[in-house]
Every structure is written in structure tokens, then in C-alpha cells.
Amino acid sequence: AQKVTQAQTEISVVEKEDVTLDCVYETRDTTYYLFWYKQPPSGELVFLIRRNSFDEQNEISGRYSWNFQKSTSSFNFTITASQVVDSAVYFCALSEGSGGSNYKLTFGKGTLLTVNP
């Protein structure tokens, strides 16, 4: 069975600090997909990124970067020069690519990030 672990329940930083959110996953499939979502106080989950299991290239988007390492089953998310608007709950998620067409996501329990001015 697939599983996603976000060991950090809450993180608090001061604005402009860099912060890394950890995500460790478990799956028996060789084809799978990893995701990060942001849930601001308004409640709506916002899709940030998808990575495929066969593409370990790290990705950078502005102040956001993602480090995917299959050897350690990790998909960590770093925010550089954090801002107050980054305050939110961040979820890591996993879907397995084999079988079915429903593509169910398994979510971690989320990390609450608070960026203080």
C-alpha cells in the first residue's frame, strides 16, 4: 500500500528565511507520481507541482524548488526567501500509475508553515 509521511507538523520561520518541507513516500509501483499542494487559510487546495517517478530532475519555479530523490524516497519542497503570503498548510501526495483510471491520490497529513513578518 502506498503511504506519504510529512514528519513536520508545524514550522515557523521569519520572513526571508529559507524553509524546506520534507516528504517521504512508500510505494511498490515502479511508475508513480508525486505532488505538492498548498492550502491557504481560505481552504482551497492549490496544485503546485507534479513529478513522475522516471524523471528525477529537480525543478525550480521562482522561489519554489523541489528535490526528488528516489534513493531515499523523498520529495522535498524548499521555499527561498519566504514571505508572509507563503503561510499555509502544504500537502505532499502520491498516486500510483498502474491499473485503473481513477488515479487516486494518497495525501500526507500536511505541514503548517507560518511565516512571521
Next chain:
Amino acid sequence: SQTIHQWPATLVQPVGSPLSLECTVEGTSNPNLYWYRQAAGRGLQLLFYSVGIGQISSEVPQNLSASRPQDRQFILSSKKLLLSDSGFYLCAWSSAGGLHEQYFGPGTRLTVT
């Protein structure tokens, strides 16, 4: 572009009353549709998913049911609400045969009193 709507945004209902939450998607055809519940403590629980009209799969036995009367409409219902049904209900869609990511609606905050 695709958009997803949910209503109502908030709802306060007494125990034992019925429930109907609606979700509609625009700008796509034959999407996969999902209902999640997020209780206090943040965890997201998948309740139902649907890959087509009239096709509903339940993930967790409970007091709720779901229906998909039209391609882009997904309804979450209950005949008699329980206190434990309180929570934040999120609808999501993904492309059938697509790249797996799900896109979420704004959610409905349900309080059962």
C-alpha cells in the same frame, strides 16, 4: 480554462437533517470527480470518486452517498446528518486518462449542530 464550483460555501445543519452538496466542473469533458472530507487536524479523507455518469466508488463506509447525474456534476448527500459529519468538504476533478493531478474546488464548510 477549467473551473470547478461548489455550493453552498458554508452550511449549518441540525443533527438528523438531510444534506445535499453540489459540485460542477466547466471547461472539460468526462472528468474523474472526487469528494474529500477534511476534519479538524487537517487530514484529507477520500470519500467517493467517479469515472463516469452513474459510476460511483465509495472509499469509506459512512452516513453519506454520492451521485453523478450528469457528466460534470457531482452531488454529495445524506439522509440524516450526524455530528461526526461536520467538516470541510472538497470536490476535485482530474482528467480521465490524464496526468493524475487533481484540481480542487473552494470547499463547503459544514457544521452539524
